[in-house]
Every structure is written in C-alpha cells, then in structure tokens.
Amino acid sequence: MSEELRSAVAAGVLGAERSYRELLQSIVEVARAIFRAKASSIFLLDENTDELVFEAVAGEGSESLIGRRFPSSQGIAGFVLVSRQPLVIEDVLEDPRFSREVAESTGYLPEGLMAVPLLHEERALGVLEVLDRPTDARFTLGEMDLLGLFASQAAIALDLLQRARRAQSALAGEGDLSVVARIAEKLEQRREDDEGDAAAFLAALEKVL
Amino acid sequence: MEEPLPAWSLPTEAIDRIELPEAWPGQVTREWAWGGATGAGVRVCILDSGVETNHPLVGEVQQSIAVSIEADNVLIDDDDRAGDLCGHGTACAGIVRSLAPDCELTSVRVLGAGYTGSGAVLLEGLRWSIEQGYDVINMSLSTTKQKFASLLHELADTAYFRRTMLVASAHNMPVESYPWRFSSVISVGSHESSDPFSYYYNPSPPVEFFARGVDVEVPWLGGGRLVCTGNSFATPHVAGIVALMLSKHRELTPFQLKSLLYLTSSNVGGET
Numbered sequence: 473m474s475e476e477l478r479s480a481v482a483a484g485v486l487g488a489e490r491s492y493r494e495l496l497q498s499i500v501e502v503a504r505a506i507f508r509a510k511a512s513s514i515f516l517l518d519e520n521t522d523e524l525v526f527e528a529v530a531g532e533g534s535e536s537l538i539g540r541r542f543p544s545s546q547g548i549a550g551f552v553l554v555s556r557q558p559l560v561i562e563d564v565l566e567d568p569r570f571s572r573e574v575a576e577s578t579g580y581l582p583e584g585l586m587a588v589p590l591l592h593e594e595r596a597l598g599v600l601e602v603l604d605r606p607t608d609a610r611f612t613l614g615e616m617d618l619l620g621l622f623a624s625q626a627a628i629a630l631d632l633l634q635r636a637r638r639a640q641s642a643l644a645g646e647g648d649l650s651v652v653a654r655i656a657e658k659l660e661q662r663r664e665d666d667e668g669d670a671a672a673f674l675a676a677l678e679k680v681l
Numbered sequence: 682m683e684e685p686l687p688a689w690s691l692p693t694e695a696i697d698r699i700e701l702p703e704a705w706p707g708q709v710t711r712e713w714a715w716g717g718a719t720g721a722g723v724r725v726c727i728l729d730s731g732v733e734t735n736h737p738l739v740g741e742v743q744q745s746i747a748v749s750i751e752a753d754n755v756l757i758d759d760d761d762r763a764g765d766l767c768g769h770g771t772a773c774a775g776i777v778r779s780l781a782p783d784c785e786l787t788s789v790r791v792l793g794a795g796y797t798g799s800g801a802v803l804l805e806g807l808r809w810s811i812e813q814g815y816d817v818i819n820m821s822l823s824t825t826k827q828k829f830a831s832l833l834h835e836l837a838d839t840a841y842f843r844r845t846m847l848v849a850s851a852h853n854m855p856v857e858s859y860p861w862r863f864s865s866v867i868s869v870g871s872h873e874s875s876d877p878f879s880y881y882y883n884p885s886p887p888v889e890f891f892a893r894g895v896d897v898e899v900p901w902l903g904g905g906r907l908v909c910t911g912n913s914f915a916t917p918h919v920a921g922i923v924a925l926m927l928s929k930h931r932e933l934t935p936f937q938l939k940s941l942l943y944l945t946s947s948n949v950g951g952e953t
Binding site: 517519522543544545546547548550551553554555556557558559560561562563591593594595596610611612613616617620623624 | 730766767768769792793794795796797799821822823824825826827850852853854856857858871872873895896907908909910911912913
C-alpha cells in the first residue's frame with residue numbers, strides 16, 4: 473500500500489472509531505432522556521473472552537464503568553444476549569439475590585431495568601440497558617417497540633465500531649485482516665512495475681471468491 | 682395383535698378405525714377444553730436458565746438437568762445443582778405452575794457457558810428434551826445463527842410428530858430467529874391485558890398467539906418476586922393453558938392443540 477493510501481485509510485479509520493464511540497454515547501444519552509431514566513448503557517460482546525464490556529454509559533455511575541467486563545452468561549444482560557429476547561423488570565418486589573447481581577453489572581442498584589439484545593444480521597453484538605424509568609406510568613408495548621428501535625440503531629453503531637477497530641488492527645499489522653492488508657500492499661507495489669499479471673490474478677481470485 | 686392404524690394412506694375400509702376417541706362439540710368452549718383441569722399428569726419441560734427449587738411460587742421441580750458441550754461432546758448432568766443462573770427460568774416455571782398447579786415440571790438448563798456455543802447447547806438441549814417425550818416444552822430462547830436453522834427445523838417437526846408441543850417466544854423486532862418461526866411450534870407474543878387466561882389468535886403470522894406479557898408478577902432468584910415484561914413471559918402462559926388442555930384431553934396432538942387454542946382464543950370463540 474502506498475504511503476499516501478495508507479495515511480488516507482488510517483485517517484479515515486482513526487476518525488471513525490472516535491465518531492462511532494460518540495454515536496454510541498449519543499444513543500445512550502437519548503435513550504435515557506426519552507425514557508426519563510436514571511441511566512442507560514451499552515455493552516459490547518468480546519467474542520475472544522466471552523465477556524460483556526461497557527462501551528457507553530449515560531447517567532449514574534458513568535465515569536468508572538467504561539471498559540469494565542463481566543462474563544457473557546451472567547445476570548440479566550447475559551440472558552438477554554444469549555436468548556436474543558428483550559426483558560423488562562419493572563418492580564423488584566422481594567429480591568434477595570437480584571439486586572446484588574444487577575448492581576455488579578450496572579454500577580449502582582436500580583429498582584427496575586430494561587434490557588434488549590443488539591442484533592446485527594445473524595450476530596448478537598451486545599446489549600442495551602435502560603435503568604430506572606419512572607414507575608408512575610404503567611409499562612406499555614409501545615415503549616417496548618421504542619426500545620427495539622434504539623436497539624437497532626445501537627447495533628448498527630456497534631457494528632461500525634467493530635469494523636473500524638478491525639481495520640485499525642489490520643493497518644497496525646495485527647489480526648487476521650493484516651494478511652489481506654499485506655497482500656494489498658504487495659499488489660500495490662507490483663502494479664507500479666507491471667500491472668498485467670497482478671491485475672489478471674486479482675480478477676481471477678475475485679471470480680473464484 | 683390389532684392391526685396398526687393407517688399412517689400413510691387411508692383405504693375406505695379403514696375409515697372406522699381412525700375414529701377419534703372423543704367427538705368435539707359443534708361449539709368448542711373453554712369449559713370443554715380445560716374446565717376443571719389442573720394439569721395433573723402432564724409433563725412440562727422448562728428449557729431455560731435453570732429453575733430454582735423450593736421457590737414457594739414454583740413448588741416441586743421433578744428433575745433438574747443441565748446440558749453442556751465440552752470438546753464436541755454433549756454432556757447431560759441429570760442432577761444439576763446450579764439452580765437458576767439468571768432468574769428467568771424460575772419466572773417461566775412459576776407462570777406455568779400458576780395456571781396448571783398439578784403439572785409435573787422439569788428444568789433443562791441450557792444457559793451458563795457464555796455466549797459462544799450457546800446456539801449449539803440450545804440445539805442439543807432441545808434434542809434431548811424431545812427424546813424424553815415431554816408433553817410440553819416451554820422455550821423463551823432463540824438463535825439467530827443460520828447454520829442452526831435447518832437442524833432446529835427438523836427437531837421442531839420431530840417434536841410435532843411425537844406429540845410434544847413446543848411453545849416458543851416470538852421476537853418483537855423484525856429479526857430472523859429460530860425456532861419460533863417454524864409452523865410446527867406455537868409462537869407467542871405479548872398483549873397488555875392483565876388476565877392470564879386472555880389470549881388472542883393472530884391472523885397475521887408468523888406470530889400465532891398473543892398472551893399476557895406485560896407487568897407480570899413472577900418468582901425470581903432467592904425466593905424473590907419481580908414484575909416483568911417480555912414475550913418470554915407470555916410464552917409460559919400458553920404453555921400452562923396447553924398443559925391444562927392435555928390433562929383433560931390426553932389424546933390431543935399438536936395440530937389439535939393449536940386448533941383448540943384457536944377456537945378458544947379471546948378473539949375467536951373464547952370468553953375474555
């Protein structure tokens with residue numbers, strides 16, 4: 473890959489990660505405001521370690537939580553991820569175990585929470601949670617649909633964030649994509665000498681794939 | 682030995698032999714469908730996160746099984762002591778118990794090993810449960826992985842032909858997930874009414890029925906209780922009603938159960 477091309481891609485990718493993080497942050501801020509909730513957060517699934525990681529948090533406990541991890545099968549968020557089903561807990565009536573477990577995954581003790589899986593194509597990418605909406609109003613299926621809409625948006629943002637991170641690691645020479653990046657680099661160099669063979673090989677490869 | 686019933690074709694002289702054990706009335710009522718039934722003698726399987734035993738709102742759990750996969754081997758622990766890892770399975774079991782107090786409950790835990798591999802464990806858990814011949818399997822779980830779709834489809838059909846009624850939560854988002862989308866299962870979404878016996882047939886599938894799924898009081902971990910919303914709480918309402926129907930009419934096939942649910946739905950012939 474020529475220096476100019478490398479820097480152009482790098483500039484795009486580096487900017488992209490920051491933008492997508494801002495987008496995620498904006499989604500949790502809006503979710504929190506729309507539901508008049510105390511907090512909202514997005515967890516990303518780290519498939520390598522099978523853990524959920526705090527990617528964006530709005531409201532209570534927001535400072536300390538980013539980057540914190542817990543096992544992907546734990547508690548409400550884990551269930552929502554694995555079952556692909558949204559879950560709303562409105563009222564904790566008697567809760568010897570519930571509070572402690574949820575507090576570990578939210579940073580504070582909520583009285584109620586909504587959790588929805590972030591699905592993109594056939595993958596589950598993470599979970600969106602909204603904590604402590606006001607309990608004066610009865611929960612409606614309309615709110616459930618609204619939560620689903622936020623989830624679709626958050627899933628797209630998470631997918632973009634993951635792509636940006638993969639592209640970044642490819643440029644840095646790490647991960648599976650680095651092989652593709654190195655081939656691209658070699659082809660780029662070769663084109664400068666002799667375009668014919670390399671272009672023909674690339675066209676044939678594309679056809680096979 | 683008595684000649685087996687015709688299975689693949691129906692010669693005229695065999696028509697008398699497929700007479701059904703019980704004639705349905707012209708007008709099917711809920712009273713006929715499950716009036717006086719308690720779920721006694723019906724085996725219901727909760728395929729979920731486990732069920733807490735000794736929860737007062739769940740009562741006796743006949744058996745607790747855990748399914749896991751290690752190095753491509755399916756492991757079945759038939760005396761699982763882990764209880765419920767989330768609370769959700771306990772909630773579902775409690776809903777079934779509240780509707781069908783005398784049914785037999787079994788927990789098959791397919792959650793706990795994390796996200797990776799959860800689709801395969803779900804598949805194996807379902808396969809195992811169908812082999813055990815439970816009358817009703819309640820599953821609020823689904824997978825979005827395409828590679829499991831055809832295997833799950835086969836399993837759902839196997840259950841259907843073996844008279845195991847699979848009751849599965851539908852998605853409330855336009856997502857391709859399985860097995861609830863298959864026509865051999867009963868798929869359930871939520872309505873907002875608080876009547877546990879109110880259920881509606883949906884003339885616009887794939888979601889087939891709507892049951893109570895908003896603000897449902899359910900048992901949770903440590904003997905606790907929560908108020909929850911989600912299709913996964915609507916599903917055990919239908920599973921419980923199916924258990925009642927089966928305890929009164931033992932011979933019903935999944936096709937007949939679906940028909941009976943339709944005829945007794947709140948928007949068809951059932952009382953609301």
